[in-house]
Amino acid sequence: MKIFLQIIIFCMLLSCDSSAQLFTTKSNFTRQDSLRGSINSYRNWWDVLRYDITVTPDYNTRTIAGNVVITYNENEPGHTMQIDMQEPMIIDSVLQENKTLEFIREGNVYWVTVRDSLKKYSDKPAKKTVHIYFHGTPRAAKNAPWDGGWIWKKDAQGRPWMSVACQGLGASVWYPCKDHQSDEPNAGASLTINVPDTLVAVANGKLKSKKVNNGLASYKWEVNNPINNYNIIPYIGRYVNFTETYKGEKGNLVSDYWVLDYNLEKAKKQFKQAPMTLKAFEYWFGPYPFYEDGFKLVEAPHLGMEHQSAVAYGNKFENGYLGRDLSGTGIGLKWDFIIVHEVGHEWFGNNITTNDVADMWVHEGFTSYSETLFTEFHFGKKDANQYVIGNRKNIENKAPMIGIYGVNREAPSSDIYYKGANLLHTIRQIINDDNKFRNILRGLNKTFYHQTVTTKQIEQYISKQSGKDLSKIFDQYLRNKKLPTLKLDVDGNKLKYKWDNVIEGFNMPVKLTSGKWLYPTGKWQEISITQKNINVDPNFYIEVDK
Numbered sequence: 001m002k003i004f005l006q007i008i009i010f011c012m013l014l015s016c017d018s019s020a021q022l023f024t025t026k027s028n029f030t031r032q033d034s035l036r037g038s039i040n041s042y043r044n045w046w047d048v049l050r051y052d053i054t055v056t057p058d059y060n061t062r063t064i065a066g067n068v069v070i071t072y073n074e075n076e077p078g079h080t081m082q083i084d085m086q087e088p089m090i091i092d093s094v095l096q097e098n099k100t101l102e103f104i105r106e107g108n109v110y111w112v113t114v115r116d117s118l119k120k121y122s123d124k125p126a127k128k129t130v131h132i133y134f135h136g137t138p139r140a141a142k143n144a145p146w147d148g149g150w151i152w153k154k155d156a157q158g159r160p161w162m163s164v165a166c167q168g169l170g171a172s173v174w175y176p177c178k179d180h181q182s183d184e185p186n187a188g189a190s191l192t193i194n195v196p197d198t199l200v201a202v203a204n205g206k207l208k209s210k211k212v213n214n215g216l217a218s219y220k221w222e223v224n225n226p227i228n229n230y231n232i233i234p235y236i237g238r239y240v241n242f243t244e245t246y247k248g249e250k251g252n253l254v255s256d257y258w259v260l261d262y263n264l265e266k267a268k269k270q271f272k273q274a275p276m277t278l279k280a281f282e283y284w285f286g287p288y289p290f291y292e293d294g295f296k297l298v299e300a301p302h303l304g305m306e307h308q309s310a311v312a313y314g315n316k317f318e319n320g321y322l323g324r325d326l327s328g329t330g331i332g333l334k335w336d337f338i339i340v341h342e343v344g345h346e347w348f349g350n351n352i353t354t355n356d357v358a359d360m361w362v363h364e365g366f367t368s369y370s371e372t373l374f375t376e377f378h379f380g381k382k383d384a385n386q387y388v389i390g391n392r393k394n395i396e397n398k399a400p401m402i403g404i405y406g407v408n409r410e411a412p413s414s415d416i417y418y419k420g421a422n423l424l425h426t427i428r429q430i431i432n433d434d435n436k437f438r439n440i441l442r443g444l445n446k447t448f449y450h451q452t453v454t455t456k457q458i459e460q461y462i463s464k465q466s467g468k469d470l471s472k473i474f475d476q477y478l479r480n481k482k483l484p485t486l487k488l489d490v491d492g493n494k495l496k497y498k499w500d501n502v503i504e505g506f507n508m509p510v511k512l513t514s515g516k517w518l519y520p521t522g523k524w525q526e527i528s529i530t531q532k533n534i535n536v537d538p539n540f541y542i543e544v545d546k
Contacts, residue, residue: 046081048071053068239261329387351449
């Protein structure tokens with residue numbers, strides 16, 4: 001290996017890179033965590049434009065082999081490229097302009113020395129490609145989609161059924177890429193899947209070609225829109241499909257449904273909820289974000305995931321969450337949880353994506369609230385309020401909802417779902433104008449269309465459009481684990497009140513069931529009352545101590 005490469009790695013091991021120095025000082029995190037979760041000088045000089053992936057899985061040996069063409073722009077001159085490929089997967093070779101490139105491995109990272117930069121010859125971004133060939137035994141999912149990886153299963157008739165679930169774990173668990181949410185391929189991606197011709201392969205976007213030769217079938221699928229790395233997913237099994245056209249806000253949307261052959265009739269009945277879901281979410285959030293790539297539900301060998309334009313479905317063709325209502329109200333049994341929740345992610349998670357997984361509450365909080373909005377659209381506001389309030393029993397309040405930046409670590413509890421939804425429901429009460437609230441949701445999806453964002457951008461947008469400074473409210477619910485407590489004390493015809501268990505400067509107003517608004521602070525205030533029975537509107541997610 002060339003001496004300069006050895007010097008580079010030696011310097012890295014000494015944490016010469018400033019971003020690595022920053023994050024390796026955090027307790028309980030390793031250098032590998034920092035390399036995975038941060039944008040360092042080996043990532044920020046190049047911007048991914050497109051992935052073209054080819055993969056050939058071998059069900060019997062549980063191995064895969066393939067290649068990836070990464071098309072990228074040079075933002076500035078660069079010589080060393082960080083390519084992520086998780087152990088035990090192996091990169092065999094890297095080519096650029098038909099010449100083999102030098103590379104060296106450090107754990108889950110390959111350091112690739114690219115050819116001379118084009119950037120130095122021009123002030124414009126320089127477009128280049130690298131061809132990466134790989135093989136190996138990818139990590140097998142233990143409990144997909146939560147403990148993910150490549151899924152090797154058999155269907156009910158004993159036939160191979162394969163897929164991948166890798167949110168959080170990362171796409172580099174099975175193909176080489178820049179594995180960071182902040183850099184989506186601007187010009188989309190293609191996935192070519194080679195399988196025995198007895199099986200069918202499905203992936204994101206639209207089918208561009210199918211070729212069969214000597215018992216091997218090759219399916220090429222393509223998306224034209226930006227897409228998260230972890231959303232590019234193959235589904236392989238004995239699939240059949242049916243199609244319908246959804247007439248939406250941007251015209252006709254091709255909707256495809258792919259299921260195992262023996263589940264076709266069940267799917268035709270259960271998937272009638274798909275256009276219902278699209279209709280509700282287009283009302284609340286604006287047009288479906290990926291008309292060009294179509295919409296699909298694909299039966300998956302796990303519960304479900306928000307794979308863009310190819311939503312994974314595994315809820316056994318029944319309502320609720322595997323037949324249960326997580327809210328405990330019975331309302332969640334009126335609709336299929338996985339269809340509603342995972343389709344909601346097409347707007348929050350896929351259209352709007354966070355730069356860092358520490359901000360995943362944006363994906364999950366808004367999408368969990370989409371369940372409430374779906375309920376309101378189809379079953380009324382009373383049921384919707386009851387549903388979101390019922391889900392409070394699932395909130396732990398043991399940690400902040402924002403994780404740790406730069407180390408690929410989201411918040412450590414499910415509060416990003418249920419508490420996130422109840423934070424948004426509370427903010428909706430404060431705005432006190434449902435039309436304005438709806439316009440904010442639609443405005444978010446228009447303003448940040450196909451973009452990656454930070455929590456602060458989302459917070460500031462909502463505050464600006466609502467005309468209210470919500471910063472302390474976001475700080476309390478996102479960055480603090482304590483639930484605000486409103487202390488009430490009725491003394492004759494006086495009501496005394498104050499906030500407790502809150503951050504300094506917390507100033508959230510609350511409404512009583514009588515319709516009267518209180519504006520508590522950390523100090524006692526009092527007002528005159530004519531009734532003794534004082535109750536707070538239950539749509540505000542707070543504790544009340546009286």
